Amino acid sequence: MPHPQRAARIAGGLYLLTVVTSIPALALKAPVLSDPASAAGGSAALTWAALLEVVLAAACVGTAVVLYPVVRRQGETAALGFVVARTLESGLVLSGVIAMLALARVTGAAAPGLVAIHDGAFLIGPGLIPAANALCLGYLxxxxxxxxxxxxLVGLVGAPLLIASAIASLFGVTGQVSAVAGVAALPIALWEISLGLWLVVKGFRAEPLATLMAGRVAA
Known part of the structure; x- marks a missing residue:
C-alpha cells in the first residue's frame, strides 16, 4: 500500500480525472444520442466519447482501490461497500460505452435500441450509483x-437528492437529461470536485490520519 498521503493525492487526482473526462464525453455524445438516425455521421464523436468514458471508468475503480486500505480502518463494511459501488458504476459506464461503439457502426432500426441501452446504463451508473459512493465514503x-x-457532508446531503432524481427519471416523472436532474446532481458533483481538490492540495489531515493509522477508530 502506498503511503496514506501519497494515496490521498493519487485518489484526488483520479477524482478530478473523472470530472475532466465525463464533461467532454457528455458534450460529444449528447447530440448524437438525441438523434439516433444521425449516429453513423457522428461516429467520430461517439468514438472519442467512448474513449473518454473508458478512462472515466478506470479512474472510478482507481479511487476505490487507492482509498480502501486507508478508509477500511474506520469501517470495513462501508469501505467494502464503496469498492463494490464504485466497481459497479464503472461496469455500467463500460456497458454504455459498448452500446455507443455499436451505435457508431449500425444504422436503421437497431439504433434506438442501442440508445435505450446506453441511457439505461447511464441512469443507473453515473445517475444513481454515485449516491451509494457518497453514502459509503462520505460516512467514513x-x-x-x-x-x-x-x-x-455535502455528499451525504446530495445522495438522497440524486436517488430521488434517478427514481423520478426511471418512472418518467422527469427527463433523464433535464433541469431538475441537473440541479439534483449538483451537490454530488460539488462533493467529488471538492474532495478531489482537497486531496490533491492538502492530502489527509495529519492528526486524524495518525489516529486512524494507530488503530483508533474515530467517533
Whole structure:
C-alpha cells in the first residue's frame, strides 16, 4: 500500500480525472444520442466519447482501490461497500460505452435500441450509483475527519437528492437529461470536485490520519 498521503493525492487526482473526462464525453455524445438516425455521421464523436468514458471508468475503480486500505480502518463494511459501488458504476459506464461503439457502426432500426441501452446504463451508473459512493465514503470521511467534515457532508446531503432524481427519471416523472436532474446532481458533483481538490492540495489531515493509522477508530 502506498503511503496514506501519497494515496490521498493519487485518489484526488483520479477524482478530478473523472470530472475532466465525463464533461467532454457528455458534450460529444449528447447530440448524437438525441438523434439516433444521425449516429453513423457522428461516429467520430461517439468514438472519442467512448474513449473518454473508458478512462472515466478506470479512474472510478482507481479511487476505490487507492482509498480502501486507508478508509477500511474506520469501517470495513462501508469501505467494502464503496469498492463494490464504485466497481459497479464503472461496469455500467463500460456497458454504455459498448452500446455507443455499436451505435457508431449500425444504422436503421437497431439504433434506438442501442440508445435505450446506453441511457439505461447511464441512469443507473453515473445517475444513481454515485449516491451509494457518497453514502459509503462520505460516512467514513465524516467519522474519521480525514478531510474537513463539510466536504463529506455535502455528499451525504446530495445522495438522497440524486436517488430521488434517478427514481423520478426511471418512472418518467422527469427527463433523464433535464433541469431538475441537473440541479439534483449538483451537490454530488460539488462533493467529488471538492474532495478531489482537497486531496490533491492538502492530502489527509495529519492528526486524524495518525489516529486512524494507530488503530483508533474515530467517533
Amino acid at each position: 470521511l465524516y467519522r474519521s475527519r480525514l478531510v474537513p467534515r463539510v466536504i463529506p
